[in-house]
């Protein structure tokens with residue numbers, strides 16, 4: 001039901017806060033600051049007038065709810081009684097194929113799927129990838145260096161994690177561009193699925209294309225196993241366990257989307273923060289040992305996952321004088337929690353060497369980001385390489401003209417034109 005891209009329904013009542021659209025996305029932080037202060041658990045009603053969404057913006061509440069796996073669940077079905085479940089319409093086949101993954105499951109179902117893939121993303125496994133990630137960053141810079149300008153999003157921030165995750169999974173290089181387009185269109189158009197039949201049909205067509213492509217890759221790997229993650233998922237057999245066809249498709253799609261939409265925006269949002277704080281940028285250039293801590297600050301300051309994927313209340317929950325009813329949707333605002341003055345000193349300041357930075361950029365609890373070690377590696381290498389190789393890096397347009405994606409869960413720019421002195 002829910003994933004990285006699902007958008008809570010639009011509301012009908014006059015909204016107290018504008019939480020959607022381009023204007024809000026240009027700078028959501030003042031709105032989140034007001035919500036934290038005035039309505040930290042904020043109720044909204046959906047357009048059908050029946051479902052309720054709660055936006056939560058304070059650090060302590062967000063952290064507690066991310067950890068409360070009993071009362072706030074990922075699988076909507078866990079909130080229904082057997083009688084209510086019997087009333088639900090059958091899930092469309094395509095939806096089943098793409099949404100049967102760990103981020104939509106709870107308890108043992110979640111642990112089982114996560115356990116099958118965990119090994120590939122441990123710190124030790126990721127460490128081995130460092131030279132390859134560095135080579136990819138160098139190659140991307142080499143490609144653009146002489147022209148003295150690029151769209152940082154299109155030519156650096158996106159390609160780097162896409163190449164990494166594609167190589168890890170075993171997607172042939174010739175298909176990477178299609179692969180990026182599919183995933184991008186998936187995130188963008190799926191965010192609108194509740195708006196119109198036309199858009200729903202478009203999202204369906206894109207996903208059909210995507211799953212057809214993956215089917216072909218799976219067949220190829222079954223015939224000719226390769227040293228890649230898709231082959232090892234196909235061969236997975238742990239304690240007699242095996243991935244079903246739905247689970248396999250959903251797992252690979254989750255890794256593709258989670259593996260690059262986020263890391264790309266860590267690089268984009270992180271570089272923007274540096275360009276807006278030139279003294280800090282210079283400090284990192286001369287003291288690269290500070291970069292890992294700067295990456296943590298980037299994840300706090302403008303987290304690529306602005307709001308966690310939605311959860312559902314499994315029972316009625318009384319909190320701060322409000323009652324969240326069983327089945328209500330809960331949207332935990334990571335970007336709000338990360339700037340809570342009760343948790344972070346000077347929360348609106350970008351402080352690359354911030355001490356005790358317990359940001360929620362990777363979530364918390366059972367669904368804590370599986371790819372965090374890889375994301376940290378990619379972020380560190382991408383920033384370090386950029387600072388070393390591109391002198392006098394600057395934005396090529398006024399910061400106010402940058403346009404942000406309007407997908408609710410993701411925080412990232414559409415484009416980011418930058419220039420540098422290639423002769424230096």
Ligand code: HEM
Nearest residue numbers: 102103258259262263266308309362363367369370371375
């Ligand atoms: C900077 C980059 C990244 C950020 C900010 C990020 C953030 C997050 C967050 C906030 C969650 C929890 C969502 C929730 O609880 O609703 C999550 C989960 C997840 N992430 Fe990441 N992520 C990043 C990169 C990656 C990468 C590179 C991969 C893998 C290739 C990955 C794979 C996953 C998976 C599989 C989950 C689901 C875990 C579960 O349900 O147990 N992520 N990520």
